[in-house]
Amino acid sequence: MSQMERYTVTIQKDLLRRFDTLIAARGYTNRSEAIRDLIRDSLVTEEWARKGEKVAATVTLVYDHHTPDLGDRLTDVQHHHAGLVTASTHVHLDNDNCLEVAILRGESSKVKHLAEKMIALRGIKHGKIVHTTEGRGLE
């Protein structure tokens, strides 16, 4: 783990008070942690903007499992991008609807491309990608 450093932020009293109220409502017990989270979130956004960076992502898909062939096509598209899908989890929402979330890792443009292809499959009702990180350098 990286060494800790302490530094001083100058900030207006009222601004700090409003921030403290906001982060308490979100469940933070520690102001430094809330600020580190804001910092890390800017860094992850930046990581995805750089070409060739190795990243992690999740893709959330909601679909009707009765859609003909959808299961096969989902498997196919993942196999055509072998090595990008680390794991996936499937839950039954009701008799018709499923939610599946896949965890992807790899070069950012390849990960984006695979996620777009999964979301584009006929029968997927809703799909969203989360851009996240492999965590290195963010301790």
Place this chain on the structure above:
Amino acid sequence: MSQMERYTVTIQKDLLRRFDTLIAARGYTNRSEAIRDLIRDSLVTEEWARKGEKVAATVTLVYDHHTPDLGDRLTDVQHHHAGLVTASTHVHLDNDNCLEVAILRGESSKVKHLAEKMIALRGIKHGKIVHTTEGRGLE
């Protein structure tokens, strides 16, 4: 499944051509499907804006599993919101870093609140929520 309907959209030739190029690059093989996806995405956004709506979500978390007590605190916060977490999947990114994705279901404001609390936990490096749907009425 809901009955199909056909309707006619009037659109500029050039606009349609540019859209066809864009969706082909994303992997769509069918223009109607691409348009239905745009429509469904607006509906899901709207679903989350209404109070009291029952929704589904995923929360993606990246953290260092050496952080003292983080595992316990993650379990605790989920137990204090019993019934909201349907499943969760955990993968090891490297010796230090884990990615965990939890599938949540429930009333939208409760789901948001639990997700914020998980993301706020000390030791979570990056957290993001995906607002999705239980899929009813989106066939």
Place this chain on the structure above:
Amino acid sequence: MSQMERYTVTIQKDLLRRFDTLIAARGYTNRSEAIRDLIRDSLVTEEWARKGEKVAATVTLVYDHHTPDLGDRLTDVQHHHAGLVTASTHVHLDNDNCLEVAILRGESSKVKHLAEKMIALRGIKHGKIVHTTEGRGLE
């Protein structure tokens, strides 16, 4: 202006170094200012989530000024929401295309509603709202 306060953030050396690189690239000369901007941005997002809050916004519209009646309809919709539009600026992009940006102030749900109506007008090619603030309590 609110009184200044100094407080200490504890943070990992490497994380701080990466943040310093990022903010330098964005033109920040001062780390406290970058952190205050992250804090203020979370507060503005929260302001818009609360009902009944008085906010400011801008709506950016791109359109073809040859579209029949569009100018009149734009004026009409603004008059039906008298008091919300503070100013608007219009530039000619080329022979056909205009960009107009309107500055709105008022209760957040009314401002959103007016912006949606402007964006929905036939002939508007692209429209986007920016949620911002009247600035009080954000010094």
Place this chain on the structure above:
Amino acid sequence: MSQMERYTVTIQKDLLRRFDTLIAARGYTNRSEAIRDLIRDSLVTEEWARKGEKVAATVTLVYDHHTPDLGDRLTDVQHHHAGLVTASTHVHLDNDNCLEVAILRGESSKVKHLAEKMIALRGIKHGKIVHTTEGRGLE
């Protein structure tokens, strides 16, 4: 203006009904127009993702005009990026706070860079960029 084309979308009855309700609430009187807006919005997002594309943007800034030198620094940064700022409008929100919105045009990465620099200036309380378009090819 580009020639119009008519094409048929196949869609589920229920989905279409929900979409009609949503767009009516937003002020659309015409379903084709709502769908064209969804299509154009995807195209503008894509335009900004391509390198070297010529785009338009607006930057909304809220600040306290008592901040020493801020006016000068705002002018300076705009002059160092001559040719990118087409117009700007300034309104007084109250005794202290101003809202300024600048209209930018140019190559997307330069426009982004200038907007980031403006937002990073000390004394700017809140800043947001809107990625929009010069409108060509979006009729």
